[in-house]
Amino acid sequence: MTVSLWQANGTQPIREVDFLIVGAGLVGCSAAYFAGQAGRNVTITDTRDIALGASSRNAGFMITGLDTYYHHATEHYGIDVVREMWALSRTTHAHLRYFARGGDVEWHDCGSMLLAESKEEAHDLENAARALEADGIEIEYCSSDPLERGYHAAIRQPQDAAVQPYQLVQTIFKQSGAELVANNEVYRIEQADDDTVLVYTRQFIFKAREVLLCTNAYSVILDPYFIGKIIPTRAQIIVTAPLKNGPVVNTCGYSDYGYMYYRDTFDGRLLIGGGRKQHKALENDTMDDRTTDPVQRFLENYLREKFPDVTEPIDMRWAGIMGFSIDGLPMVGKLPGKSRVGFAVGFHGHGLAMGAGTAERAVDMMLKGTDPGAVSAARLR
Ligand SMILES: Cc1cc2nc3c(=O)[nH]c(=O)nc-3n(C[C@H](O)[C@H](O)[C@H](O)COP(=O)(O)OP(=O)(O)OC[C@H]3O[C@@H](n4cnc5c(N)ncnc54)[C@H](O)[C@@H]3O)c2cc1C
Structure with missing residues (x-):
């Protein structure tokens, strides 16, 4: 939100902190863990509380790789970038497994299944499978529908998993050892001198040595650099x-180039997400996290057509806001003119695939001066 003159009168107490992270989602809490491991005293602050943004509204799919078919991704980004992103994704999953083992997190090693909605998509899917295999990536290609629900082909990635995302972020936060200042929106950031950043919030003016923005979709409100x-x-x-008759998907299933997704929840329900492709004008460039009728109707129709055996009523509906970067890759860098203010944003529908590994690179960039590689925002100059 913007702030008025009356709200931002600068009389908040000054609070000195060491390493300040703005945003207590999956990425902010992961960054807090890595900065803590590097010996820094970490404070996280958030407009709301732990994981109340996209990080607790997602479907909990832990899918390795990018959200673009492998051969399309190589054409678009080049093979070196694609390989680096897959490695980053494997690193992320290794971190998340480690975090989950340290807490009470529901987790299912059910693999993922990318399914084709049409014959044309099946053809593309087969090309993706061949490209994955040629690059030595472990997948299983199936030229028919393993779910027997009218799909045309499938790629199974056996190493993928489903997770309870809210529990996951809670446990990452606990393991980070960071302090949290909740209910505290940041509205201005100034680098006062070479060693000090002033961060204006509702409750305090933080005086920090370094600041890392993990504000994802909401970054555009905080700094015009992101617009x-x-x-x-x-x-x-x-x-x-x-569901009275037990699970119906038994995997993290997704189709229509990732625009549709479905899984069984840990308490035996069917979750279906997506429908954005058919309603892009409504769903893109918004921060309103209310559900909309056209997309909800689309999801209901999909449920009734693909899963006619599921007759249970819909119990819950929700929406969340993702941060899409302009070229599809996460962005790590520093704000122009602010050498001590970094950011790690732009995780699309793949924060569980890229978030923790990218957060680690962002912390290394801030503390050791390392190059973030393919996720460096320098590519967008
Ligand atoms: C419906 C849905 C389904 C999804 N499904 C999947 C999936 O299955 N698998 C997958 O990998 N990804 C999925 N995603 C994407 C995934 O949730 C995100 O990529 C991931 O959560 C991004 O994490 P984050 O920490 O960067 O962002 P967020 O969780 O959004 O965290 C950003 C935080 O910053 C805080 N903040 C912002 N501005 C300020 C400010 N000015 N001051 C203080 N705090 C501020 C916000 O309150 C928020 O808590 C899905 C997303 C949605 C919405």
Whole structure:
């Protein structure tokens, strides 16, 4: 939000902190863990509280890789970038497994399944499978529909998993050892001198040595640098009542080039998300996290057509805001003219695939001066 003259009167107490992270989502809490491991005293502050943004509204799919078919991604980014992003994704999953083991996190090693909605998509899927295999990536290609629900082909990635995302971020925060200042929106950031950043918030003016923004979709409100580079994009989900006859998907299933996704929840419901492709004008470039009728109707129709055996009513509906970067890769860098203010943003619908590894690179950039590689925002200059 913007702030008025009356609200921002500068009389908040000054609070000195060491390493300040703005945003207590999956990425901010992961960054807090890595900065803590590097010996820094970390404070996280958030407009709301731990993981109340996209990080607790997602479907919990831990899918390795980018959200673009492998052969398309290589054409678009080049093979070196694609390989680096897959390695970053594997690193991320290794971190998340480690975090989850340290807490009470529901987790299912069910693999993922990318399914083709049409014969044309099946043809593309086969090309993706061949490109993955040629690059030595472990997948299983199936030229028919393993779910027997009218899909045309599938790629299974056996190493993928489903997770309870809210529990995951809670446990990452606990393991980070960071202090949290919740209910505290940041509205201005100034680098006072070479060693000090002033961060203006509702409760305090923080005086920090370094600041890392993990504000994803909301970054555009905080600093104009992000305008045109990060596009806030809504995603919506429906969940049925518990299924009387047991699970129906048994994997993290997604189709229509990733625009549709479905899984069984840990308490035995069917979750379906997506429907954004058919309603892009409504769902792109918004920060309103209310559900919308056209997308909700689309999801309901999909449920009734693909899963006619599921007759349970819809129990819950929600939406969340993702941060899409302009070229599809996460962005790590420093704000222009602010050498001690870094950021790690732009995780699309793949924060569980890229978030923790990217957060680690962002912390290394801030503390050791290392190059973030393919996720460096320098590519967008
Ligand atoms: C419906 C839906 C389904 C999804 N499904 C999946 C999936 O299955 N798998 C997957 O990998 N990804 C999925 N995603 C994407 C994933 O959730 C995100 O990529 C990930 O959560 C991004 O984490 P983050 O920490 O960067 O952002 P967020 O979780 O959004 O955290 C940003 C935080 O910054 C805080 N903040 C922002 N501005 C300020 C400010 N000025 N002052 C203080 N605090 C501020 C916000 O309150 C928020 O807590 C999905 C997303 C949605 C919405």
